[in-house]
Amino acid sequence: MTRNSTFRLIAATPLIALLAACGGETTDAEAPEPAGDAPAEIAERQDNFEAIGDSFKAIREQLETDAPDFAVIEPAAADINTRLQRLPDLFPEGTSMEAGYDTEALAAIWEDPEGFNEAIQTAVGLSEEMMAAAATGDPEAVGAQVGNLGKNGCKNCHDSFRKDDD
Ligand code: HEC
Structure with a gap:
């Protein structure tokens, strides 16, 4: 039981890191470009x-x-x-x-x-x-x-x- 919990913790870590990275990229892609000349x-x-x-x-x-x-x-x-x-x-x-x-x-x-x-x-x-x-x-x-x-x-x-x- 102790061995299983430890295993899950270790296995979960890369997944969390991956999700965090994806979240970051998505936010960057959606951030507005600096506005150019404002439309009239x-x-x-x-x-x-x-x-x-x-x-x-x-x-x-x-x-x-x-x-x-x-x-x-x-x-x-x-x-x-x-x-x-x-x-x-x-x-x-x-x-x-x-x-x-x-x-x-x-x-x-x-x-x-x-x-x-x-x-x-x-x-x-x-x-x-x-x-x-x-x-x-x-x-x-x-x-x-x-x-x-x-x-x-x-x-x-x-x-x-x-x-x-x-
Ligand atoms: C269908 C939506 C809509 C209706 C109806 C509307 N407004 Fe507005 N109003 C806006 C929006 C959106 C802005 C912001 C415009 C901007 O900043 O580009 C605005 C901005 C304004 C401003 C600020 C303008 C400036 O930038 O100096 C005034 C004053 C104003 N409205 C008055 C009124 C009055 C009075 C009425 C009713 C007789 C009215 N509006 C009806 C959507 C509306």
Whole structure:
């Protein structure tokens, strides 16, 4: 019995060493190459999102005034809608944060393309509801859509597909 245990220990050692070596090699092969010139789409999508954020803020700021200006709200809502529709073209394969680029776009975008596309389409649909609310000229209707779009459009996508800042 003692002889058997000793034998197993000795026999197992090379196997463990081999597994460790394989594990190491696999990790190296998967490590991202240093990123070359960043694809233009990364800056384009970041500018596009920044503009979306600005338009969204412009709407919220108007709602905080005594007399919300619909000449600001309506074009801002349309701008958000137009820009959200551009998203499918701004995420070429291999432009994730994990690929080594200066971006908050997670690899989950390309691992779950259906989920990502669904998040885009949901947000586009909600931005249409925002446009409809803006067309009524009713600040309360717009306010309701700010909450709806912010939570179920923007945050819904950020939760799964954008790096968490905090
Ligand atoms: C379908 C997914 C998706 C939707 C919908 C979405 N975002 Fe984003 N957002 C992202 C991703 C991914 C990034 C990171 C982009 C990057 O760094 O390359 C981002 C980044 C941003 C940024 C930072 C831009 C920068 O780099 O300066 C802002 C601001 C932003 N989003 C606002 C919004 C707002 C407001 C909405 C809703 C009206 C929204 N987003 C809807 C996925 C989404």
